[in-house]
Amino acid sequence: MNQERKKILELVQKGKLSAQEAIILLEALEEDGEKNAPVSETLTTEPIQSEHTSFEEKEFEFKTEEKKQEEKTNKEDSFYTQLESAGEKIFDFVNNALNKIKHFDFQFNQSVDVPHTFQQAVTGIERIELDVANGPVRLVTWDQPEVRIECQAKVYRSEDREDARNYFLDNTVFSVEKEMLIFATQSKWMRVETVAYIPKENYKKISVRIFNGGITGEQLEAKYLTIKTTNGKVELSNIEGEKFDIDTVNGQIKLSNSNALQLEAETVNGAIDAIGDFESVDLQSFNGNISCTLTENNTNKFEAKAVTGNIKLIVPGNSSVDGDVRSNLGNYKLELDGIDVLHEKKEIIQKQVKFKRTGSDDHVIHVLADTKTGSVNIGEAKSTVV
Template sequence: MNEEKKRILEMVEAGLISASEGLTLLEALDKEPAQQARKERKDHFFDELVSFGQKLSGSWEKQSDQSTGSSSQPKDKLFQFVQSAVQKLKDFEFPLGKTVEFSHTFQENDFSPQRIKAETASGSFTIKPWQGSGVKAECYVKMYGADNEDEARESFIKNSVFYAREDKLSFSVGLKLMKVDTVLYVPEAAVKDISVKLFNGSFNMRDLDVQNLEVKTANGKIEIKGSKVGEFEGETGNGQIYFIDCEGRKVEASSFNGAVHVVGSVGYTEIKSFNGNVLCDLKSDAAHTVKAQAVTGNIEVYVPDHMAMKGILRTNLGSLQLPESGMKKVIEKEEMVQKLVRFESEKEALGQVVIEAETKTGSVSVKTTAFHENHNDKESEPPSIFEGE
């Protein structure tokens, strides 16, 4: 049976059959698995996922360094690593016996947190402002293997933490075999620190004022819109990162497999994607530094037309594009393995942006845009070239 499973996985890897077809074949082989084997599979899944999350922040630099010398082998290994992790996440969604669904609300009245820390294994996490005087977490739970709703709810409450003390709110779900989609309502007053760690789920936040925001997920999209964020750090293994119509001093965002978009008034921007396009659209003269890096994707940087800029663009296989006019100094260098452009604009202005952008197989373009002071009057969307990523 092991040889048959190996053959099915090789067919999926080679693209001969889809992942869903492979799951169907594997299910047929394991139609009557032993109870102990199923238990081991459940236990090992979470441990492997934790390991993946721990590798998330340390793997990027190592892969980037290796790709300079021999890009194909590290890239293939990374794609296999991400694909394997995502496949495990999909397996986790596969029905494991009886499923019970219910909702539960945690609430703490007359409490305004300055620090929020949240951790969940599976499920989305959303933060919204509200007019209430306290905090409230609405949880939509799907639990596997429970006999009835009362038993499932009791187990969920017993293994969850919703703890408010002094100025800190802690929220976590300790059970492995459940999916919990959470909507956290907090007062509109500014929050000092928010830290969210997810393994299989997306993060969403709108219209909040936060000094420091850290979000990490192994599989899921990260989206922040219409907010003021002093410093933002976001990482995802498989998913997009959107930082749209926001203000911030510093933004650092990286995705292994997904697009990364930063649109707004940001001072320092550092964005990376291994397999995905990168976009930085500066909306004010507060910007001073942009560092963008990709391996297989394109990079686009938009700068207000009244600002001065200088920098360096690199690519191995793609093209490099600058504004047609307004550049007083352009040095082009094309070697066998890399194209390079150093540039500086003609105009002298109080605001200047330093741009460093590099991609291996994609293209890099820098463009100027008309500056509008009231750019937040309506929600801006990424250019159509990035739609669907």
């Protein structure tokens, strides 16, 4: 429960949840904890006045200790059961709230469609910033020396087409200056489907921020790539850069055929699937599975953490691995040839294995995979993935 409280507070600090939303979630979590609180296991006995300890007293003490140990195990099992139950209730609440946001346009009978295209010739752009309040974004590179942003807007609370068009233009920013492209729509009273065509260049930074909507992109090159969405899926392919920072509250993260020095991806409610060549990998999902395939033997560190999801890692064939795998209620499976187990723990509520595998070269992949209620699977590719 403390972990869930911490996660909610982190979301508030990052600005992904309002204080009011956090209070509602914390109250729901507190109510669930009170309903499922375990009965006190304290056992008190009156001191027995006697000159010696009888066989019956020793037997009673033994059974008392045995009972305490059993109740301790049951209590720990109950804790993780409560963790799953409370987590499900929280995400049911979050999903319901986000689905209302997702289907925002159904709340209004009247809306006006406004198609509009921004286009401008550009040279020397190094930074791109897209900030959309409501609507999906697609980012595409092309061979033209200009920026083209196609918008299909739906303006609510409006009946006149000209008024709707003026409202869209008044609440939309399109700017190209000082080597930076900025496109932003911040009004919650319109939904804008955006397709951004940008010149095929190696950018210093690409940043996309969406409140309600997914992001898709392909064939992008940027030193720093930052993607953040509150409610929506992130799907990227053939991306190259130094550092990728991908973050979503409710939605799946899918990254394929890409390479970067550093990959960080986090989702609260959704799965993560990454395929590519990365030197450092940090993946986290509170409620969802994590899957990663390393296509080249260049990774120094792989770290994945989940609460209710499974973790699957595929490393290149014949690579050297130094691994630490942990799971509380799940299990683990190591499908690697020639591993040496250094430490192994197989308790009911805590499982851990530390191992090493010496491959064909001296490069070592350091792996940490930790999940609370899911399972961990680590295998190797039989041939290099292209």
